[in-house]
Amino acid sequence: MHTLFDFVANPLFAMLMILFGPLAIVLMYRAWHGDGRSKMKEPTVAGGAANAMVQANGLYARRFGLRELPAQPAQRLAVVTCMDARLPVEQLLGLRPGDAHVIRNAGGIVTEDTIRSLLVSHYLLGTQEFLIINHTDCGMMTFTDAELNARLQRTVEKKLAMPFYAFRDLDDNVRRQVQKVKSHPWVPAKVPVRGFVYDVRTGLLRELVDPSKNSGETPKKRVEH
Numbered sequence: 001m002h003t004l005f006d007f008v009a010n011p012l013f014a015m016l017m018i019l020f021g022p023l024a025i026v027l028m029y030r031a032w033h034g035d036g037r038s039k040m041k042e043p044t045v046a047g048g049a050a051n052a053m054v055q056a057n058g059l060y061a062r063r064f065g066l067r068e069l070p071a072q073p074a075q076r077l078a079v080v081t082c083m084d085a086r087l088p089v090e091q092l093l094g095l096r097p098g099d100a101h102v103i104r105n106a107g108g109i110v111t112e113d114t115i116r117s118l119l120v121s122h123y124l125l126g127t128q129e130f131l132i133i134n135h136t137d138c139g140m141m142t143f144t145d146a147e148l149n150a151r152l153q154r155t156v157e158k159k160l161a162m163p164f165y166a167f168r169d170l171d172d173n174v175r176r177q178v179q180k181v182k183s184h185p186w187v188p189a190k191v192p193v194r195g196f197v198y199d200v201r202t203g204l205l206r207e208l209v210d211p212s213k214n215s216g217e218t219p220k221k222r223v224e225h
């Protein structure tokens with residue numbers, strides 16, 4: 001009659017343990033503790049990520065030290081940029097809390113609403129410089145407005161259409177956003193508007209020189225609003 005000892009002493013069992021033992025230990029550890037990443041990226045409960053943020057805010061408020069910060073941006077700067085999660089705007093520009101207005105949307109596009117914010121920023125809160133920052137690998141370069149409109153119409157089965165301001169040429173897009181701001185009748189000519197591309201692989205900003213100030217570049221076609 002075979003005993004448990006005979007089974008454990010079996011060479012086949014020993015070989016299986018050597019081959020699959022470490023894997024079994026890793027799988028058991030993950031099942032018990034989770035792998036750390038999945039908790040952040042895929043909250044299992046609806047609202048899980050937001051709940052964690054609310055908890056984090058409780059800790060933040062306990063050490064809150066910005067009570068005296070004025071609403072007027074200290075650097076007198078407004079930045080228009082993409083909502084992309086890879087752009088830590090304050091960090092990449094060396095800004096501290098209270099330094100600048102940051103206006104974000106998909107693509108870093110100057111829409112009517114962006115202009116609205118810039119006008120409030122300048123006339124009511126004293127900003128004197130505007131930056132437009134787009135970035136490499138932007139999701140807005142991966143589709144066309146027609147494609148996304150068609151996809152949403154199929155998905156929600158409602159006949160709607162709206163501009164998404166998708167684009168193909170990154171540099172050209174930045175220049176067009178700069179022109180949209182500069183050419184707005186309520187934006188004073190004395191307010192500098194500068195355009196940049198942020199590289200998500202290197203963290204570096206590259207400035208796009210205004211073609212009207214640099215004869216070396218080919219002037220782009222007139223901007224349409």
Ligand SMILES: [Zn+2]
Pocket residue numbers: 082083084106107108135137138139140
């Ligand atoms: Zn983007």
